[in-house]
Amino acid sequence: MSRAVETKNNILEHAKRLYSQTGYFDTQISDIIREAKIGRGTVYQYFKNKEDIFLSLLEIFYKEWEQESSITPSLEELAAMTEKDYLNHRIQQTLAYFAKDTDRTNIILRISPGLGGDFESSIKKIEKRLTNIITNDLKFGIRNGHIDKETDLDFTANFIAGALFRVSYFYFARNKRQKAARDLDVIAKKVTALISSGIF
Amino acid sequence: MSRAVETKNNILEHAKRLYSQTGYFDTQISDIIREAKIGRGTVYQYFKNKEDIFLSLLEIFYKEWEQESSITPSLEELAAMTEKDYLNHRIQQTLAYFAKDTDRTNIILRISPGLGGDFESSIKKIEKRLTNIITNDLKFGIRNGHIDKETDLDFTANFIAGALFRVSYFYFARNKRQKAARDLDVIAKKVTALISSGIF
Amino acid sequence: MSRAVETKNNILEHAKRLYSQTGYFDTQISDIIREAKIGRGTVYQYFKNKEDIFLSLLEIFYKEWEQESSITPSLEELAAMTEKDYLNHRIQQTLAYFAKDTDRTNIILRISPGLGGDFESSIKKIEKRLTNIITNDLKFGIRNGHIDKETDLDFTANFIAGALFRVSYFYFARNKRQKAARDLDVIAKKVTALISSGIF
Amino acid sequence: MSRAVETKNNILEHAKRLYSQTGYFDTQISDIIREAKIGRGTVYQYFKNKEDIFLSLLEIFYKEWEQESSITPSLEELAAMTEKDYLNHRIQQTLAYFAKDTDRTNIILRISPGLGGDFESSIKKIEKRLTNIITNDLKFGIRNGHIDKETDLDFTANFIAGALFRVSYFYFARNKRQKAARDLDVIAKKVTALISSGIF
C-alpha cells in the first residue's frame, strides 16, 4: 500500500471513530489530526473539506455493504431452504454487517440520519439499498405463495427495516457487546421468529 | 396568555419547525429570530442558550406524550378487550402521537438521536418512556398467558419500537401525508397484524 | 449619524488607508479591526467579506467622482470660455479629485488596476467614466472646429488619461505633497499647455 | 541549452503568463507547476520562493529592455534627423518593447505597480529607467534649443511616460491585437504628433 493510500486510510479510520463517538458537528478537524497524528494540511490533500470526509465514509459503508452481502446462496442451496431458513439467512447477513463494525453501525443508524443537507441523499441511498432487499425478498415470498398477496410491500419493508435497524443499533452499537459476534445466531433467530410468526 | 408566554411560545414554535427542517446545528439563532420576527436579545430573555431551546422542546415533547397517551382504557373496557384489540389500541395511541405533529416526530425520531452531548440523555428519556410501555405491555401479555414466558423482553421491545418508529417516521414525518390522520386506523391495523402474527 | 452608520464609515476609513498603504492582499482583516478599534465580528456585520470592503470603497469612489465633478460651467460661462480655458477647467476638475484624497488616488490609480478577479470590472468602470469625459470633450472640440476631424478619439483619450493619471499619481499620491492643493492651478496649466500645444 | 536552464526557463515562461493573467497573489505555486508540468519541489531548486520568481521576471524584463533598446542611431544618423524624427524613433522603440510581449507589458504596467512590499523597488527601477530616457531626451532638446528652457523636466517626463504607458497597455496588453506589430508605425506617429504639437 502506497504512502498516500495509507495516510488517507489513516484519516478515514480515525475520522470514523470520532464521528461515531462525538457526532459530525462536534468532531473538529483538530480532533482528527491529533488522533491520526498528522499535520493539519494533510487532511486537505485527501479531502475537499470536513463534509467530504464524512461523505467518503458513507460511500465506503455503502460499498462495504455491497461486498459483505454479496455472498448469496446458490440456486441449489436456495432450493433446499425453507422460507424461514432463507429469511433467517438474510437477517443474519444484515446483522453481521452491523455487528462487524460498531462505529460504522453507529454512524449509519444514529449519526447520519438527522444531519440533513448534503448528507441526506447519501444516507437515504444506504437506507434505500437495505430496504430494497427486504422488498425484493417479500416479493419473492409472495410469488412462492408463502406471503399474502395483499401485503403492503412498502409498509412491511419499513416495518422490518425499522425493527432490524433498532435491534442492530442496540445490540451492536450502543452496548458494544464484545460477545456480539457470538450472539449473532441467537439474535438472528429471534428476529426471524418475530417476523415470521409475531409475538402471540 | 400573557405577552411573555406568547413570545416564548412563538420562539419555540419557530425553533421547532427550523430544527425539524434543517437540523439542530444548521439552524442558527439568526434563523429563529428572523422567522419569529423578534430581536436577537429577546431569545436570551427566555432561554439560557441555543441548547436550552432544543432541550425545552424535547421536554415539551415528553410532556405532550404523557398527556396525549394518558387516556387509558378503564378496567372494565380492558376486560372486554381481546389481547389483539388492546395491542391495537396501544399502537394507535403511539401512531396518533407521531401523526399529530410532523416536526415533533421528525425531531424525536430523526434529528435528536444522533446529536450526542447533552441531548443524549434527553432523547433517551423519551425513547425509554416509549419502549417501557411496550415492555410493560409485553409483561402483561406474559402474565395473561398470551405471550410466551421465554420471550426476551428487552429484545422484543426494541424490535417493536424500531418497527413502530420507522413506520411513524416514514408515514408521518417524511412523506408529510395530509391523509395521515385518516390512515391512522389502517396503519395501526397493519402494525398490529404484523406484530401479532408475523408475515407468514 | 446613527451608531451603525458611524461604525461602517469607521471601518471604510481605516480600510481605505490600509489598502492604500499596504495594498489589498497585504492588508489583513486583523489590521483593519486593530486600527478601527473594533471587534473582529463587527466587520462582518457590515461587509460580506474582505473583498466586499474593497469593492464598497471603489463604489464610493465612483459616486464621489460623480459628485465632485458635477459642478459644470453654465452655458453662459461656457460661451465666454476659450477652448483652452475649457480644457483647463476640465483638467483642474480631474486633478482636484485626485488631489483631494491621497489614499483614494493611490487605490484608484495604483492598487486596483492590477488586482484582477472581481475588481477588474469595478476599476474599469471608474476608468471608463474618466476617459469617457475626455472623449466627449474631444468630440465637442471637433464639432467646434478646434480639433482635427481625423483625430483618433479612443487613442487620444487614452493618451490624455494616461498622462493625467500618472501626473496625478506622482503629484498627489506618491509624494503626498502638502502643497498639492496650492499647486493645483500650476499643474493644471502645465497639463493644459502640453495637451494643447505639445512640447515643441 | 542544458536541462537545468531549460527547466528554469520553463518555469519562468509559465509563471509570466499566469502572473499576467491572474495577478501575483492569485497565482499559486500549484498553478505554475501544473502548467509547467513539473514537480512541486522542482520550483525550489531554481527559486528561493514565490517572490523570487516574480522578481526574477522583473529583472529579466529590465535586461530585455536594455537589449531591445540598445540599437541607437549613430552620430551620423543622428545629425541627419529632425528633432521630431528623433522623438518618433524613441517612441517607436518604447512601443516596440511593449508590443513584443503582451504578458510582459501587462506585468510591468498593470500587475507590478500596486504590489508594494519588495516589488516596489524593482518596478520603480524599470519605471525610472524608462522615464530617465525621456528626461535625457528632453534635456537634449533643451540644449538644442528646440524645447523651452523653462520646461519642468520631471513633470513633462511623467506626463509623457503616463501617456506612453497607457497607450501601450491599451494597444498591446489589453486588446492583444494581433496586428499590433504592423500598427507600431502608425501609433508611434500619433504619439509623436500629440507630444510635439498637442491636440489643437
Place this chain on the structure above:
DNA sequence: GATGAATGAGTCTTCATTCAT
C-alpha cells in the same frame, strides 16, 4: 536533479452570546 507527500503558520469567517439603550 526531480518529485510529491507532509506540514503548520496564518487568515478568513461564523455565530452564539452579551449588554447598553
Place this chain on the structure above:
DNA sequence: CATGAATGAAGACTCATTCAT
C-alpha cells in the same frame, strides 16, 4: 420587556515551503 450593535472565541481552510525518497 425588547432590541440590535458589538463582540471574540472557535474553527475551517489555504498555500508556500520543506524534505525524505
